[in-house]
Amino acid sequence: xxxxxxxxxxxxxxxxxAVGFTLVYGVSRLPNFAHGALYILTGxxxxxxxNRAGLNYVFSAIIxxxxxxxxxxxxxxxxxxxxxxxxxxxxxxxxxxxxxxxEGLRWGGLKGGTFRLPPFVEGSxxxxxxxxxxxxxxxxxxxxxxxxxxxxxxxxxxxxxxxKGMAQDERAALTLGIDSDRMAVTATAIGSMLxxxxxIILLPLGSIAVESGYHVLIMAVAVCxxxxxxxxxxxxxxAFIIGFAQILSVVYFGAHYQAVVALLAIVITLICRPSGLFxxxxxxxxxx
Amino acid sequence: MFxxxxxxxxxxxMLALNNVSLQCGANKIVGVFGANSxxxxxxxxxxxxxxxxxxxxxxxxxxxxxxxxxxxxxxGKDIMSDKPSLRARKGIILCPERRRIFPESTVxxxxxxxxxxxxxxxxxxxxxYVLTTFPALKRILKRFGGFLSGGEQQxxxxxxxxxxxxxxxxxxxxLLGLSPAIQYLLAKAIKEIRDQRGMSIIVSExxxxxxxxxxxxxxxxxxxxxxxxxSKQELLDNPDVKSAYFGN
Ligand SMILES: Nc1ncnc2c1ncn2[C@@H]1O[C@H](COP(=O)(O)OP(=O)(O)OP(=O)(O)O)[C@@H](O)[C@H]1O
Ligand SMILES: [Mg+2]
Numbered sequence: 001x002x003x004x005x006x007x008x009x010x011x012x013x014x015x016x017x018a019v020g021f022t023l024v025y026g027v028s029r030l031p032n033f034a035h036g037a038l039y040i041l042t043g044x045x046x047x048x049x050x051n052r053a054g055l056n057y058v059f060s061a062i063i064x065x066x067x068x069x070x071x072x073x074x075x076x077x078x079x080x081x082x083x084x085x086x087x088x089x090x091x092x093x094x095x096x097x098x099x100x101x102x103e104g105l106r107w108g109g110l111k112g113g114t115f116r117l118p119p120f121v122e123g124s125x126x127x128x129x130x131x132x133x134x135x136x137x138x139x140x141x142x143x144x145x146x147x148x149x150x151x152x153x154x155x156x157x158x159x160x161x162x163x164k165g166m167a168q169d170e171r172a173a174l175t176l177g178i179d180s181d182r183m184a185v186t187a188t189a190i191g192s193m194l195x196x197x198x199x200i201i202l203l204p205l206g207s208i209a210v211e212s213g214y215h216v217l218i219m220a221v222a223v224c225x226x227x228x229x230x231x232x233x234x235x236x237x238x239a240f241i242i243g244f245a246q247i248l249s250v251v252y253f254g255a256h257y258q259a260v261v262a263l264l265a266i267v268i269t270l271i272c273r274p275s276g277l278f279x280x281x282x283x284x285x286x287x288x
Numbered sequence: 289m290f291x292x293x294x295x296x297x298x299x300x301x302m303l304a305l306n307n308v309s310l311q312c313g314a315n316k317i318v319g320v321f322g323a324n325s326x327x328x329x330x331x332x333x334x335x336x337x338x339x340x341x342x343x344x345x346x347x348x349x350x351x352x353x354x355x356x357x358x359x360x361x362x363x364g365k366d367i368m369s370d371k372p373s374l375r376a377r378k379g380i381i382l383c384p385e386r387r388r389i390f391p392e393s394t395v396x397x398x399x400x401x402x403x404x405x406x407x408x409x410x411x412x413x414x415x416x417y418v419l420t421t422f423p424a425l426k427r428i429l430k431r432f433g434g435f436l437s438g439g440e441q442q443x444x445x446x447x448x449x450x451x452x453x454x455x456x457x458x459x460x461x462x463l464l465g466l467s468p469a470i471q472y473l474l475a476k477a478i479k480e481i482r483d484q485r486g487m488s489i490i491v492s493e494x495x496x497x498x499x500x501x502x503x504x505x506x507x508x509x510x511x512x513x514x515x516x517x518x519s520k521q522e523l524l525d526n527p528d529v530k531s532a533y534f535g536n
Contacts, residue, residue, distance in 0.1 A: 085345050086348055155397075165393070165401040165404075168390040169390055172388035174338060175336060175338065175376065175382040175449070176381070176402050176451075177372075177377050177405040180341070182373075
């Protein structure tokens with residue numbers, strides 16, 4: 001029972017970490033390697049707004065999310081737009097931005113342990129005989145709600161459908177009046193806000209540390225590679241596979257194998273099925 | 289009136305369009321005929337602005353250098369420097385070569401993505417119209433784009449382009465690879481669309497035969513140059529055209 005409950009919690013956490021990265025890659029073929037930095041940045045901004053500006057938790061979180069969205073959009077509009085279509089440069093540029101943010105925060109004094117966001121509600125409950133703190137319950141509920149909302153947005157709004165079209169066939173979308181730069185800015189902003197939302201939901205479980213920025217990026221990349229780059233269904237499935245594999249490894253081999261699982265999953269996927277579970281690699285090859 | 293003058297497109301040093309000029313009046317259907325590699329798609333991409341995007345991508349990837357020259361005048365303005373999304377907003381909609389249906393979206397979703405530029409009312413009205421014109425789509429609304437037959441794909445591609453509220457509709461080889469029966473049905477539908485909804489249509493094909501009955505005017509493209517032009521009757525009466533484009 002422990003395994004199932006903590007497996008679900010862990011899987012939803014991973015899906016949360018990865019969903020923004022997948023969205024941006026799916027829509028604009030842009031691997032946003034600043035993803036983890038945006039995650040930490042949102043946590044840090046929320047902390048600052050609460051502890052330095054004295055705003056309440058909800059307000060701080062909303063403002064921090066908005067700022068992260070703007071930073072994501074600016075990042076695309078000012079930097080990434082110049083290197084579109086050059087995958088290596090896209091990775092280097094976005095990673096450099098991520099490094100600048102994370103190392104800037106470290107330099108500014110962000111250290112693990114001291115910076116914490118409080119849990120939404122203190123305490124814990126017993127679910128099917130397993131004791132779970134409220135925050136982890138929130139992770140599952142809010143995580144599922146967020147994915148549901150995203151699904152509704154993508155399938156029912158004009159903007160969402162345009163993003164979906166752009167993700168499938170850029171040229172066809174262009175002929176219908178859907179602008180690729182505008183979609184890329186939108187996707188980067190939404191993706192950044194999703195990274196931020198994940199941070200606000202997940203960070204109360206630990207502390208705001210530069211290292212978790214790198215950790216989140218690695219997890220997002222792992223989930224996307226296993227799921228198939230750019231596939232949203234694949235990403236959710238992969239989050240569950242890796243999520244449960246991690247919990248199993250903790251139970252049977254010990255806690256420090258958890259990090260290895262994600263990397264192992266990447267390696268196994270690349271060897272057995274390079275395009276991932278729901279990959280579009282073939283199409284990508286055709287494009288070249 | 290939609291008017292292109294002196295269009296030149298080079299892929300590196302290869303001349304793909306050589307000084308092509310073309311006109312399409314309001315509510316007219318204009319045919320562009322040419323063999324493989326004559327430059328039909330290059331012309332369509334130039335008219336719709338997609339060529340600007342292709343050039344941008346080539347530049348980014350450090351690939352071949354493309355040069356694009358000429359004028360396209362639409363509603364009294366030169367739109368040559370307008371990017372594709374802006375031209376689409378002005379009503380110039382391309383239904384691209386090989387259809388490019390969104391494979392992971394259902395038929396209905398393809399049409400809904402197509403209505404990006406339409407108001408809610410326009411989208412509802414046009415959806416109705418598309419399903420009346422192509423009743424075959426009605427039965428497969430929930431099927432994924434990737435699973436459609438060639439004929440169904442082409443109906444969907446035209447329907448999706450209509451959802452974008454075109455005033456100038458560009459059709460790049462809509463009959464490619466289809467059976468004569470479906471070719472006939474589609475040609476009839478294209479004429480009906482013009483008659484019922486009032487728009488200019490420019491349609492390219494390799495073989496003129498199935499399309500010639502519905503055109504008002506036509507151009508023959510050879511090696512990137514418009515070598516012959518004329519009304520339907522003039523093209524039919526031209527012996528060179530007859531042997532080359534009405535064969536089989
Ligand atoms: N991206 C490109 N780079 C280099 N050359 C190109 C490119 N696109 C087209 N060409 C060349 O330009 C010429 C015209 O091609 P285009 O696709 O316009 O012909 P087409 O008339 O549409 O042919 P088809 O009937 O086969 O579709 C061809 O010789 C083609 O090889
Ligand atoms: Mg062609």
